[in-house]
Amino acid sequence: MANCKKCNYSYPPKELTDGYCIDCEPSEIKQKRKEEEQKKQIINQKQREDKILQDKLLLEKYNSIILTTEMSIKEDIERIELISSECIYGLNIVKDFFTGIRDIVGGNIKSLEKSLKDAKGKVMDDFRRQAFELHGDAVIAIKIEHTYNNTGGGSIMSIFATGTVIKFSPPSTSPEVECIN
Numbered sequence: 775m776a777n778c779k780k781c782n783y784s785y786p787p788k789e790l791t792d793g794y795c796i797d798c799e800p801s802e803i804k805q806k807r808k809e810e811e812q813k814k815q816i817i818n819q820k821q822r823e824d825k826i827l828q829d830k831l832l833l834e835k836y837n838s839i840i841l842t843t844e845m846s847i848k849e850d851i852e853r854i855e856l857i858s859s860e861c862i863y864g865l866n867i868v869k870d871f872f873t874g875i876r877d878i879v880g881g882n883i884k885s886l887e888k889s890l891k892d893a894k895g896k897v898m899d900d901f902r903r904q905a906f907e908l909h910g911d912a913v914i915a916i917k918i919e920h921t922y923n924n925t926g927g928g929s930i931m932s933i934f935a936t937g938t939v940i941k942f943s944p945p946s947t948s949p950e951v952e953c954i955n
């Protein structure tokens with residue numbers, strides 16, 4: 775605790791400005807304090823805006839990551855890492871698909887297709903996330919395999935995918951040309 779220079783009451787030190795409590799502080803100190811507070815608010819606002827902008831740029835970068843089965847999409851690339859992802863689904867419909875052929879009127883095929891699509895989506899989301907964390911620009915040469923296994927308790931569908939995270943090399947800077955008139 776510290777005492778106010780004027781009224782001599784004790785206050786926690788951070789409540790005193792230049793030794794005065796808020797009630798006793800001379801007007802020029804009050805003014806100075808207000809300006810400091812305003813400055814702090816402006817800085818906080820700026821930091822919040824910077825953070826929002828940064829998040830926006832990161833999201834744009836995340837969404838711009840290319841996912842492709844192509845082996846090469848550009849000449850100048852830098853290989854970063856081989857990645858893989860796996861998604862396992864427990865399925866009844868796979869079993870139904872093989873055993874209840876009579877009942878297949880598109881419904882089962884649709885739900886199987888939907889599960890496959892979901893699983894692929896998950897694997898691709900995972901690829902995008904991994905590429906982003908590795909600061910890559912694309913995942914190329916993606917290979918997807920799916921397998922179905924009938925077990926005692928049901929059927930399992932698994933999707934396994936591999937791909938190569940790459941980075942586009944920055945364009946080579948051309949030498950500066952000076953114009954001579």
Ligand SMILES: [Zn+2]
Pocket residue numbers: 778779780781782783794795796797798799
């Ligand atoms: Zn005081």
